[in-house]
Amino acid sequence: EDQVTQSPEALRLQEGESSSLNCSYTVSGLRGLFWYRQDPGKGPEFLFTLYSAGEEKEKERLKATLTKKESFLHITAPKPEDSATYLCAVQRNRDDKIIFGKGTRLHILP
Amino acid sequence: DAGVIQSPRHEVTEMGQEVTLRCKPISGHNSLFWYRQTMMRGLELLIYFNNNVPIDDSGMPEDRFSAKMPNASFSTLKIQPSEPRDSAVYFCASSFVGGPQPQHFGDGTRLSIL
Numbered sequence: 001e002d003q004v005t006q007s008p009e010a011l012r013l014q015e016g017e018s019s020s021l022n023c024s025y026t027v028s029g030l031r032g033l034f035w036y037r038q039d040p041g042k043g044p045e046f047l048f049t050l051y052s053a054g055e056e057k058e059k060e061r062l063k064a065t066l067t068k069k070e071s072f073l074h075i076t077a078p079k080p081e082d083s084a085t086y087l088c089a090v091q092r093n094r095d096d097k098i099i100f101g102k103g104t105r106l107h108i109l110p
Numbered sequence: 111d112a113g114v115i116q117s118p119r120h121e122v123t124e125m126g127q128e129v130t131l132r133c134k135p136i137s138g139h140n141s142l143f144w145y146r147q148t149m150m151r152g153l154e155l156l157i158y159f160n161n162n163v164p165i166d167d168s169g170m171p172e173d174r175f176s177a178k179m180p181n182a183s184f185s186t187l188k189i190q191p192s193e194p195r196d197s198a199v200y201f202c203a204s205s206f207v208g209g210p211q212p213q214h215f216g217d218g219t220r221l222s223i224l
Contacts, residue, residue, distance in 0.1 A: 032210025043114070043201050043215030044153075051210055087153070091210055096141055096160065098213060102152035 002027045006088050006101035013078055014109050021073040021104045023088030033071050034098065035064050036087040044087055078108045112136070114216035116202050122222045128190040131219045134183055135204030143213055144177055144187050145201040153201070159185065160207050192223045 005024045013019055025033065032051050036044035048057040050066040057064045061082065063074045073086055085103040092099075115134040123129055135142050143158040157167040159179045167177070174193070179185040189196055199220050203213035 032212075034212050036215075041217070043203075043217045046212040046214060049210055049212055095166065096158065096205075096207065096211075097155060097166065098143075099155075100153040 002090070002092060002099055004088055004090055004099050004101035006086075006104050008104060009102070010105040010107070012107045012109060013075075015079055016077050018074070018076045018078070020075070021086055021088075021106070023071040023073070023101055024069060025071070025088070025090045026069075027090045027092055027099070029093035031091040031093045033066055034089045034091070035062075035071070035073055036089065038085045038087055038103070075106070078106075080108045080110045082106065083108045114202055114204055114214055116200075116216035116219050118219060119217065120220045120222075122224065123192060124224050125193055126191045127223075128188065129192045129196075129221060129223075131187040131200050131202075131221070133185045133187070133202030133216060135185070135202070136214055137183070139204035139206055139214075140182065141205045141207050141211075141213075142179060142185050143203040143205075144185070145203065147199045147201060147218070156187070194223045197221055197223050 007022045032049050035047040038044045048064045053068045055066050061076050065072045085105045087103045089098045089100040117132045140161050144156040145153050147153045156169045157177045162179045177187045199218045201215050201218045203215045205211040205213045
């Protein structure tokens, strides 16, 4: 069964304290892996697409990496405005469905 | 550029009433998705359309739920009759068909069934 598991469920960091969020996936034929950010009361906002193992993408303090079984979202020197829920999702080759993990709630303390 | 537009943003109604949620996708996108989000189950895909045609409705929980897409710029999700367990945030998303295309989400409708 295709599934996406994110860890940890929640993470509290001090401002400037770097860390990584994990996304483990099982899918029969990966078309792409996506990272989203979701703020309270808002819809998920697209951050990155990763297509194949070894690929990396960066945006400001965020860097996403991909292996054959998992993806990491590295956060370097985070700021309070990086506080949000981060969602990982995979799209399968055989259709257009995207399967979402339950997310990691990140809280950056000033 | 206008993103995905959903209405209403909030809906509070009594059990047994009909509820209709509306979505306008991003212009030019030809895939549309309806999701439900709860704390317990996260984001669940209910149904999706390609080129206005329903492709997979296996996530629709019961016959009380129905969705239509009469044209490329409008879709509805209807619940009739509504029940308290339907309370959740409902999201609409759109994208292009095929390829590893990310979906772009609206800000959702927060539905409360009393």
